[in-house]
Amino acid sequence: MGWNAFGTTDTYIEQSSISPTLNVVSPKWFKLDANQLVISEADARYVEWAHDSGKQVWPLFGNTFDPDVTNAILSDPIKSKKTINRLRDILVQNDIDGINVDFENMDMKNKADYVNFIRLLKAALQPHGMLVSVDVSRENPDPNWSGCFDRRKLGKVADFIIMMGYDEDIGGGGHVGSVAPLPWVEKGIQLLLNDVPARKVMLAIPFYTRDWVTDLNSRKIHRTDLALADVERIITDKGLVKKWDPKTKQNYVEYIEGNEKHQIWVEDENSVKLRLDIINKYKLKGTAAWLIGQDTPEIWQVISSF
Structure with a gap:
């Protein structure tokens, strides 16, 4: 799976055409909103292109990292139901295959609310054959960026759990260093597998680094x-x-x-190969990449041979 963001439908099509190995695309189309509940940028043209190219579409549904708006929706059963129904209607209308829920920086008090929201979302989408994937951080000491996820319960109600295997430096590390040291990533997968079966786990890898x-x-x-x-x-x-x-x-x-x-700790074909080896080693479902369009041709050569 590859995420699309910060571009147009035309750029997404161009970026996502680079490799046939990319079989799920996730355009950043939906965001939680206090007033409208769901703001949508869905484009049927991209869905049609993806389906014609043999790709599924699981758009990203984010909370813009806003804990107050997230709490206002998740803690209110009526607003949660309306949000889910609105999202379902948009997905059905656009013949979309699933959803990728990326709620981050949530208050710990919404931990159970979030599990219930995903459970209700799955129930609403399942009759339409749509899949629900949920992004979680690699476990770290921060309550809002890690402790807010009940990984075990999310793993029971969602189809897939995607571990964002990056940002160690701002996810409890707080030091100059790699975005995603391999031992840190592998340990994160080991911890996640204590809660979620491997057949449901995907490892997200970075197509970026930091200077x-x-x-x-x-x-x-x-x-x-x-x-x-x-x-x-x-x-x-x-x-x-x-x-x-x-x-x-x-x-x-x-x-x-x-x-x-x-x-600069360089992310290249050498480190990507080792990340893919983790997927094989633990028999995970697959991989995801943030962000399509930031890659190099060499990266796709490695992924294509995976």
């Missing part, structure tokens, strides 16, 4: 997200040589420009 920039005078640090294609251009333009980092199981580059030191 960590340290001001050598002030020692202040800031970071910038980079698409994988951008990283390869930087490496080529600056004549950098990748070095293998055995701790993260990734390549690594660094360079100094002016008074700034740049550090």
Whole structure:
């Protein structure tokens, strides 16, 4: 599965045409709203293209990381039912195959509410043959970004649980480093499998990394997200040589420009191959990628041979 976001239907079609291995697309089309309940950007043209290309469509339904709006909907049975019914009607009208629910940064008090919401959503969509997948973070100490998910119960009511195997640095790590060190990802899968059967688990992998920039005078640090294609251009333009980092199981580059030191843990075909090996090792359902369009051709060569 691959997510589409921040583009148009035309760009989504172009990006998602890159590999026949991509058999489920998830355009970022729906978001929770306090007034309208569901704001939709569904486009029947993309659905038609996907079906003609042999791909299923599971649009992303997000909560824009807003805990207050999420609580207002999830804690109110009437609003929850109306939200689910509105979403179902849009999905049916557009001949969509399923939904990918991406509610993040929720209050711990909504933990049970969220499970009930997914249970009711599944009940509403099942008669139409639609699948429900739910995104969860890799377990970490943060209550709103991790503790809000009852992974065991979500795994019972949803068709698939997708572990977002990235953002260790902002998911309880809080340090300069890789977006997704392989040992951290594998441990996360092991923890998730304590709660959810492997046949329901998908591993989401990053098609991005971060440039960590340290001001050598002030020692202040800031970071910038980079698409994988951008990283390869930087490496080529600056004549950098990748070095293998055995701790993260990734390549690594660094360079100094002016008074700034740049550090990049590189996501490339080598690290993606190791992530896919985890899927085979634990017999998971499959993989997902954030974000289609940020990849390189080499990545798809590895995925196609998976």
